[in-house]
Amino acid sequence: MAKEPGKSVILDAAEKVFALKGFDGSSMRMIAGEAEVAQALIHYHFDTKEKLFEDVVARRSGAINSAREKSLAMLRAGDAVSLEALLEAFFRPNLELGHDTKGGGHYYARLLATTASANDERSVALTRKYYDPIARLYVAAIQDILIGLSDQDAVWGYLFAVGIALTSMSKTGRAAGLSDGKCNDDDIEEILIRNVTFAAAGLRALGQGK
Amino acid sequence: MAKEPGKSVILDAAEKVFALKGFDGSSMRMIAGEAEVAQALIHYHFDTKEKLFEDVVARRSGAINSAREKSLAMLRAGDAVSLEALLEAFFRPNLELGHDTKGGGHYYARLLATTASANDERSVALTRKYYDPIARLYVAAIQDILIGLSDQDAVWGYLFAVGIALTSMSKTGRAAGLSDGKCNDDDIEEILIRNVTFAAAGLRALGQGK
DNA sequence: GTCTATAGTTCGATAGAC
DNA sequence: GTCTATCGAACTATAGAC
Known part of the structure; x- marks a missing residue:
């Protein structure tokens, strides 16, 4: 489809294998297969192999981050943005990615987590490079x-939100297991409203200091 | 010191190497060295290698979980337990582990995260086996x-707390970086109070449904 | 219980034909 | 741009001496 069909096929395969087995657990032979x-x-x-991994991250993070930047800019263009709207703009792309079984996004969600x-x-360097700018x-x-929220509270609070997003975005089945089936990993809206x-x-x- | 000195020396080394390099990134040669x-x-x-990894997890999780069970039992023996006290009992062991540079606990904290x-x-099976019982x-x-908190809200809320704990327990330096040095990874109390x-x-x- | 030596496999990467 | 074939290194695990 693109000028170089081979590249995207390989990136898709690498994304899947890296997500399921980790960097060191994946081999070039598995990805080729x-x-x-x-x-x-x-x-x-x-x-x-290192450069392949970084290209996998770069492809998806570019799409996610530009979507986030756009919705952030839209939100801030209006006035009196609600905290809930901001947080929904933060959590939703992650959740949708984690539940995108058709486009393979759920593999990347696992990899990201x-x-x-x-x-x-390698992980720390990639996080710094691709995710710290949007974090700021x-x-x-x-x-x-x-x-009036202090810098410390804002940064810690943001990182806590990241932690929540990471545990929610991938369908691990743990919530369903711990609740004997009452929680549904597949229901994005059920999770999103609780995230927000x-x-x-x-x-x-945090802002009220208590 | 113990009856089998070799075993604990190897477990310490394995914990460190596994924490820094992951399961697949670690080799028996590195650990032996x-x-x-x-x-x-x-x-x-x-x-x-598989059994060695499980033994590393078992050694620490046993200590952490029994400490948690004990403090949970103590809390529930009295009446009118505050949510804050319960959460502190949950977050503190993780944070202390992540900052235990002398006993090597910080290596296990990384491994756990x-x-x-x-x-x-392998990871999912070990989480189920060693951490789901205390989660319940x-x-x-x-x-x-x-x-009156529903089962779904309680389970999701607990998992969100786990996510917060995991992003807080290891000294990654990300908070310090994002805040240009204003956040201090080393200060357990600074993090703990915000966690709680x-x-x-x-x-x-979540309980108020809003 | 601890060692040396090595068997047998799999790995990342490259050479070279097409 | 895509392939087959292969090199040299690193791996897990084991055999067997002490």
């Missing part, structure tokens, strides 16, 4: 709504 | 305090 191409073709297009929680140099925008937006309610109350409480 | 023993000795004591966020079969105790305790404030407000808001 999943993509149904020769192993050497991956090296031709992406050179090394793992990368953001890992502490190896959100922290500033939160402080514009909750006037919980995080909004948490952020406001 | 870190422990300063022959590689074959690890296989003598632990058989396979990664394992809990990963989605491979906390969910029940939350519902005893917030009378945020999660308590979030849980109460």
Whole structure:
């Protein structure tokens, strides 16, 4: 479809395999098998395994972050933005990504959750590069709504929201298991409203210093 | 010191290497080098790499969970337990573990954060086995305090608290970076009070259905 | 209980034909 | 741009001496 069909096929396969097995648990042979191409073709297009991984992250994070920037800008263009609207703009893209089984987004959601929680140099460097800039925008937006919220409270509160998003976005089945089936991993709106309610109350409480 | 000195030396080394490099990124050779023993000795004591990993998790999770069970039981023995006290009992062990640089607990904290966020079969199985039982105790305790909180709200709220704990427990330096040094990863109390404030407000808001 | 040595496999990457 | 074939290194695990 694109000028280089081979590249996107390989990226899709790599995204899936990396998500399921992690960076070190994935081999170029597995990815080549999943993509149904020769192993050497991956090296031709992406050179090394490291660069392939970064290209997987770059492709998705670009799309997510530009969507977020756009909705952030739209929200802030109007006046009197509600905290709930801001948080919904934050949580929804993650949740939709985690439930996108057709476009393969759910694989990236898994990969993202793992990368953001890992502490190896590669994961930390990628998080810094691809996710810290948008994080700063959100922290500033939160402080514009909750006037007087300290920098510490805003940053910690934002990071807590990230933690909530990461545990909610992938369908792990843990909520269903712990609730004996009463929680439904598939229902985005069920999760989203709780994400927003919980995080909004948490952020406001930080601002009230209690 | 113990009857089998070799075992605990190897477990310490394995915990460190697994934490820094992940399961697949670690090799028995690295662990043997870190422990300063022959590689074959690890296989003598632990058989396979898989079993070694599980033994690392089992050693720490047993200590953490029994501490949590004890403090949960103490709290519930008295009456009129506050939500804040319950949440502090939940967050504090994680935070202390993540800042225990002398006993090596911070390595396990990293390992735990990664394992809990990963989605491979090994990680999911270990989370189910070692962390779901205590999770059920906390969910029940939350519902005893917030009378009328639905099963769904309690489970989702608990999982959000887990997400918050996981992003807070390891010293990643991300908070410091995003706040240009104003947040201090080293200050347990600074983080703990925000963990408790945020999660308590979030849980109460879930109960009020708004 | 701890070691050396090594068997057998799989890995990332490259050379070179088409 | 895509392939087959293969190199050299690293891996898990085991055999067997002490």
